[in-house]
Amino acid sequence: MKKANSIRYSLLAFVTALLCIFSSPVLANLPHSSPIALLQQGKVLYDGGRYSEAVQILQQAARQYQQQGDAISQAATLSNLSLAYQQLGAWNEAKQAIASSLNILGYAQQDSENKVSQNPESKIQSLPILAQTLDIEGRLQLGMGQLEQALVTWQNAEKVYNRAHDRNGVVRARINQAQALRTQGFYRRAEALLVQVNETLRSQPDSLEKAVGLRSLGDVLQLVGDLEKSKDTLQQSLEVAKRIQSPKEISASFFSLGNNARALPQKPEAIDYYKKTIEVTPSPLTKVQAQLNLLDLFIEDKQITNAQNLIPSIQSQLDQLPPSRAAIYARINFAQSVEKMGKRQWAMGDGQGKLKQNPNRPSGSQSPTEGNPPSGLSHQSPIANRPSGSQSPTEGNPPSGLSHQSPIASSQSPIASPQILATAIQQARTLGDKRAEAYALGSLGSLYEQTKQWWSSQKLTQQALFLAQSSNAPEITYRWQWQLGRLLKAQGDITGAIAAYDDAVGTLQSLRSDLVAVNQNVQFTFRDSVEPVYRQSVELLLQSQSGQPDEKILEKARQRIEALQLAELDNFFREACLQGQRVPIDRVVDRDNPTAAILYPIVLENKLQVIVKIPKQPLQVYGREISQPEVEKTLSELRQNLVKPSAIKAFKTQSQQVYNWLIQPIESQLQASGVNTLVFVLDGALRNIPPAVLYDGKQYLVEKYAVALSVGLQLFEPKPLVRQQINALTAGLTEPPPGYSGRFSRLPAIKTELDLISQAGVPTTRLVDKAFTSKALEKEVSNVPFSIVHLATHGEFSSRADKTFILASDGPIDVSHFGSILRQRDDIRPEAIQLLVLSACKTAAGDNRAALGLAGAAIKAGARSTVASLWQIDDESTAQFVGAFYRELKNPNLTKAEALRHAQLQMLKHPNFNKPSFWSAYVLIGNWL
Known part of the structure; x- marks a missing residue:
């Protein structure tokens, strides 16, 4: 009898564990005479995506088990029932089913040790069921946004899996925990846990479970944006599947590899993987x-x-x-x-065979x-x-x-x-x-x-919207609101x-972390399915005004543009990256720095609009009828000519055109208001152009104003730099690390650059060449309260986080790891890094959204201000600029933006470096005070 029960309980645990794993077989007409047959039919219906029918069958099975007095089987069935309810978006019913299952199993939240009934017979038999039920409860909590509870539940599930000696269950629980950690923004903790999971799977013998587990891990790594590790893990899954000769798992790995290649993006490889999937899948x-x-x-x-x-x-x-x-x-x-x-x-009909885009x-x-x-x-x-x-x-x-x-x-x-x-x-x-x-x-x-x-x-659309809202499906709801x-x-x-x-934007805002943690497809189509919601909303708001501008509407419009910029950064990092207390910029310019004005250019489908905040004045707006493609074409050509010293004539013509769009309509008011600093919150392709280089026909903007950029409408603790306490951690690399010499050149003037920082009177600690490793940087940042971190090394900004990095002697440090290195001191020391300087970086060639990487690096670093180059210039002129910048920075009467301006003006007057390509590459992001 005990053996029969054990087999039955194992079957139930197996059904529960694999309820979401294997594809549905062809639907069979199973007899309804036994609860086991009902449970099997419920699994078939669930795996076939027929969740409403599965609910009915599982309810019937649970009642029969209750009538038979088989509590453990009833508990297992109720946990499966919760899964089906979750798929239908019936969260209350799902919670009730899970609560009933846990109650039957004797699970008590306050019991931190065993969390299992002390009934001797049920204790051992119920462990697999309890573990699976906790697993499902964690999924429910994550779906309801209860992230901390989900993490604790999955940690408890791991303990129970361990007691049940279920290695595969332990792997599942850890992958779940990584998902909860990443969704909360604990990126590195999540990655560390996934690395442990990978090592565990690697040491296991080949099996179906190992192939599925590795593929699962590869999919999660892709979800969090670590595409290269995802690819390696999926390849491991494929090799295991081949060795165990499972066509089903081979094709599933091919399919995931195709999705990974598409995300990289490597379209030819993706096409090849999809073709292989079609060939071998049963x-x-x-x-x-x-x-x-x-x-x-x-x-x-x-x-x-x-x-x-x-x-x-x-x-x-x-x-x-x-x-x-x-x-x-x-x-x-x-x-x-x-x-x-x-x-x-x-x-x-046009003979070109091209798609007309909608x-x-x-x-x-x-x-x-x-x-x-x-x-x-x-x-x-x-x-x-x-x-x-x-x-x-x-x-x-x-x-x-x-x-x-x-x-x-x-x-x-x-x-x-x-x-x-x-x-x-x-x-x-x-x-x-x-x-x-x-x-x-x-x-x-x-x-x-x-x-x-x-x-x-x-x-x-209204019918769809009603159903989506009643099904608790916000990732569908926002589309139909839009x-x-x-x-x-x-x-x-x-x-x-x-x-x-407004409703659509509100739904997207409520999704934030879910949008990147859950809805993987949105990652592929952000520009098509998320960005237009914000832009079209702003366009409507601005079009709705007639006569005198309504300041409330203007405020709403610029807040919506900030929401878009935050969403772009969330999409870039695959996590909600900006949280915490911040100070509105308006308060800074009205109270702390009344000589600064803020400009918010907004690129809309048929118009370029600019919202302006002049100190102690209401918001204003002006614009020009010009299509988004025309704006982007002009900016692209301007950027190309900007970095060519020989194209100065064409550059000045295009630069003046952009100046007329952004500055000319408000210039007289800026002069009358005594403004000497312009802070730009740039949008779209405008991020690729340093505003200091805009030309009015006689002068560059930098010759009239100090210029700074802001990632959003708010600042973290905008305080002036305390000159008496300046000290810097400097690091540089004259030779690219092994494997990167073909891609990056030598930087022989790095040591001169670092010497000039010291000569400017700034105390420094140096890490040069082999001494500059990621671990050495981490150690120094943690041990000494530097106010400035200056990195003179190659780096690249990209529209993808995994392609945004700086080079150390032991290889690239990607933007997320770099951010964790600089931010770890937050737990040790209260002093924030006041200024981060990246003097030899550049935006990725051919990537018109690469400036996202620069903004992302600034955000991740947690520094109050960041100075970085949009493109790489020769290191001799870089050294000259850096020396001038730090000399000006020591002046207590200058803001950081003014120090940057003075350094750029010195370069502008230099006979060898007066072309815009030399002096305009540097931008200041964040706190300009």
């Missing part, structure tokens, strides 16, 4: 998902013939799949791809079985990601009131996107899956929006549109 679902990702890549790369040839195969595969959430999501994605080839259509449509890549963890281990948040995946059979009729005719026709693809979506809606309703129905309804509304069928589109705002604007209801955009 799963129709995985095959369709890979085909959809492949189709999306073909469309992105304008591979017309390949895309057209793939569509019939996808349609055929879709018709083979049983109905499920994954099938519905895949159908939605397929419809969106068809729409790309229809409404965005292949412009075959900026309003959120685009994106697909990821594995959305709604389920991509790897199978229960490390992902239960919040569903953007649909990506598989489809369902049986083309049905559109729901009542919908037209059979496609509003979007394509000569290249006769498939009607609306009918594809109508079928998805019908299947979602049949399954009782409100979340999937919300996505399908909203997507259909988007198609009607493209053909200006406003009433039909609005009706569908869509509703566009529709209302198109119909002239500006007040209603503003309210809808």
